[in-house]
Amino acid sequence: MFNSYLSNTLQYKAELCIGCEMCTSICPHAVFARNGRAVTLAHPEACMECGACQLNCPTGAITVDSGVGCAAAMIHAALTGQKEATCGN
């Protein structure tokens, strides 16, 4: 109750992971954890969908529908008929 952030669009296919640990380095919320050869999802609910992991994963093991988690931008985009919400402008 009163927590809209329990789930998100982050998806991880462990079978594609080559253990380069790029995602564990760049995730600002420690969503991924080192675990032997492949990484694991340690705190998926902490994901803010910034998209850094997807962009930097060399094998495409991670997908996430990234974007700005900003209500003002999303409301503005909805009111002006824009598809994607962005900061500024």
Added chain:
Amino acid sequence: MNMTTTSAHDEQVAKEPMSARQVDSSQLPIASITSQMTASNHWDHFLARWGVNRSGHRVEPGLYALGHPTPDSSVFVTANYTLSFDALRSALAGQDAYIMALDTQGINVWCAAGKGTFGTDELVHRIEATQLHQVIRHRVLILPQLGAPGVAAHEVKKRSGFRVEYGPVRAADLPEYLRNHQATPEMRRVSFSLRDRLVLVPVELVYALIPLLIVGVVLRSGGAVAAILAGVVLFPILLPWIPTHDLSTKGLILGEVVQLPFALAVLLGRPEMVWWVRAGWVLVYLLAFPPITAFLALNFTGSTSFTSKTGVRREIFAYIPVMAWMFGIGIVAMLALYVRRILGA
């Protein structure tokens, strides 16, 4: 900034023919900078924090020499926003290094990475435009961790030959990071400390200035002024301590608490009023004004360091209707009370 040579080398390089790549690196105009912050830097930071000329706090994109770098010195990449650039050069005090400012149009690293302007394309372009291959011998670039949403390290390697190394989130952690190029888990996490939240208050206040003047001076509504101030000043400060997780519900709770004194004042302090008029005003305070605080709180999602697009969308669908209904009923009640007063009942 303390520049000793022209920083407009970007355009010059762009106009050079391809053979310009063969020139000796010592010929390239690279602006020299220091780690010192001048009074004019501090003034610029102050204005940026108050939202004055928001996108005008820029440095020229390109390569800068901090101290006396050699072809083996490290290269640090940042945004061309003065707060980002200055945080980096301050953190590197005492070091000889190159700083490469990407053209993010005066936007900080994280936001620019989200937009893609601090991105793979701009980084690869800037490497070529500054002829970085000629300036240094190694092929490593140190990027801030929060640049990662815009930069694909493996793409940069493929397209430019440079290996991207992601440093810590905060430039201030660089001296410790540089000892062995290992970041601690703490260096890799974004925080949203009281200090981080406090620096946002001035710019929030500036954006609320016109609404504040309208409700304060024109409408002369203390409740509405309190609702707005609660949303832009109290909310950022008290964020982690307000119950519930969602920002909208936190804002609604704070909004109700702030209106309580106004509601109680009318309920207990105006015995000359008929009971149902007093009840009407209580309704106005507790229904019309808290949604204003809640809406400002919801909009604060864009300033936090943790809200996801999915979560914010859920918040919008769940709470905007509630806010609208509360506000609507409260405003209707207020209008009814004013009409009654005008009719002289």
